[in-house]
Amino acid sequence: MLILWICFLRGARPILFIDGCHLSSPYKGTLLAASTCDANNDLFPIAYAIVSAENNENWIWFLSNLKELTGSISVTLISDRHPSIIAAVEQVYDRDRHAYCYRHVKENFCVETKKLQRGIRGEVKEDAKKLLDAVCYTHFGTEFTKAVEQLRAFSPELANWLETKGDINKWAKSQFPHRRWDLITTNVAESFNSWIRKERTHSICALITEHRDKLANLLYIAKLEMTKWNNEVGPKIDKILMEHVARSEFLKAVRYGDHNVMVRGSNVDVCVNLLRKECTYLEWQMTGIPCPHACAAIKLLHSNIYTYVEECYLKSSQEKIYASSMIPIETHDMPDVNNLTLTDWENNIFLMPPTTTRSLGRLCKKRRESQFQDVHVYKCSRCDQSGHNRSKCRNPNPEKI
Template sequence: MPTPIPEMNSTKWKGLVIGEGQIFPNAVALRQALYRYMGAYSMGQRQDSELLIIRTLRSEHVHYAQDSLVVSHSRGSNLTSSIMIDSLRCNIDKNANEIRRDLYREYGVRLNYSQAYKGRERALREIHGRAQDSYMAIPWICERLIETDPNTSARWEGLDSNRFQRVFIAYGCSINGFLEGCRHILYIDGCHLSGPYKGTLISANAYDADNELFPLAYAIVSGETYDDWAWFLQNVKDITRSVETTIVSYQNNAIIGAVRTIFGGKRHAFCYRHVKENFSAHYLKINRGRGRVSGTSKDVALKMLDGIAYARIEDEYVAAMGKLRSFCPQLADWVDTQGDVDRWALSKFPFKQWDDITTNVAESFNAWILKERKHNVSVLIHEHMEKLAKKMVANKMAMENWTNGVGPNIESKL
């Protein structure tokens, strides 16, 4: 006996066209049903018509679904697009290779990577609508957010060729939470959007009372330029009112200039992790041409830099610098002259940082909204609002189990 061939998912479409008198709501629904019906059988002719009622049906077919669906993409592109739309509605994060594999396994349709990628892009546009429609909805969305919660700050600026220039969102719960319950340090960073609008999302985040991510505000802009950062930080300053706020960022000239303009330069700290990367690059530079550099020696140098960064008082700082100078004078000179040590070393920076001298929490925000960054702007705003609300509720429920007024994550460090 021959090995039986497993039934494919396409067989479920055999019942889409059932007989004379069947009515479809519109032409699009009729075409989609016919595409799928043809996919379930090897034969079936479709003629474009404005009539939506079936008058004659011949259901005799001589081939199996497996035979009919192993076809080239050009012959079944409409059917393939329809399948992709359904698949992405269930899992918007599917990549082109996953789509290729699923279409072949479940429907017998063979696509190359380029066909799958382009089909995915078309399907996403069908699901989310045109990018221009998303841009034009921004003013309405901002107005509705403010109507729902007057404490929310939702601002937009400019429309150019159906593309907004900037939009800024800070929900009322985030503003009040930052002012009343967070340490007044903001960690700012940016990340690229991968949806229909190829802009940049920049954000300002803090640590909550349990030392976890507390999103304050975000904006969608064209890029990380001085003008974009200055506009964003001015909005942040408006919602934080007269509170003295420290800004922590990586060493970017646009950010440095914008922070100096809006907040003044004194309360601007640099991310220590980026300083450490620059220090490591300088270590390799000064050891170039000396043969193979010992990984152990590099680790020793980085630990010495940690001692400099986390020294709490001047005497500890001087002792840590002395160790580094004895180990490598060139590295010590770099810290003194090129490292902007007063922007990241705890003992040198004149304002409180509570050991949080990196932008890790801002990068955690970027990872937290990874899925939303793939959508158009309207969907991104809606899904972020829903995700933030769920986070706030979960935090409130967890706080009810605290044994005292100090969060568990902070208490474990004490």
């Protein structure tokens, strides 16, 4: 898979999403993976490894190999708060460049909310989550401090948990010291896990072969889709850009020089410097895509908005990422299992499955769903009430018969 690293170093953003998922084949084990985004924010797998378990030793080995390939490039890592990942990143990479997935932090926050406030009403819980969103999505240090104080006024215990155990500097936008292109979750890693869901049920050799075929097809389709781009950026980035342009219609821009523009909104006035591609609201610097304030300034100067989009989103970068393709591997000279001798088995010419141990307790057969996932609610066609179907309806006086 060296070709993927070459494509990554050519034009992709220096950000990696790392995660592990369990294999449900007869040999079990765990698959560790690293993925990133291409110029259109689509999934671009980088590397994976099949290990016995998700522990410190295996993660250190996996990240050490990634470190050798990235070399001196400063890479930002995004993951959940798995203890083994945290320990491995601290040993192999720069700890300051390790960001946490906000969705996992939010789930932990909701669990802590239930512990601290028993019998909490649903609307109060939603208010707590909105206050946490304000802490995460603020751009300024002053706004961040204000959001934390609002959470403290709502619940001092939750604010104390956030400051002592929440690792705010790992997921809050205004507190993380390095650039992460507005990617605050591990959705890319989760997409990879879902992408290989079928292959995870097969044996290791079959998984590797099927994944290689699937990956080659992904690279080929992405290269074809790139030829259908109507603008200098991909469809997903263009949609975001057009939304920012629409929001800029409500802003007033005043020219203060060759490149400086003052943009006034309903609540805040910001300064935009088009030469340095900077906005004092900081959203442009965080994402690399002109924010609504920048769009208003660009419109005032009658400039082409696509020239102010960062290079990693342009079609030229997408062409660099998908410039190469995978080469098929011949298998006509592979040994036949039926013709093996005792010497062949002693020389270990086959790829053996990892040695795994059975975990304690009853085996979990169903995946634990996230509390933020949509849950199907049954609705009775007889009484129009939720929570049951027609066959189990016990309403004595239904309004609808």
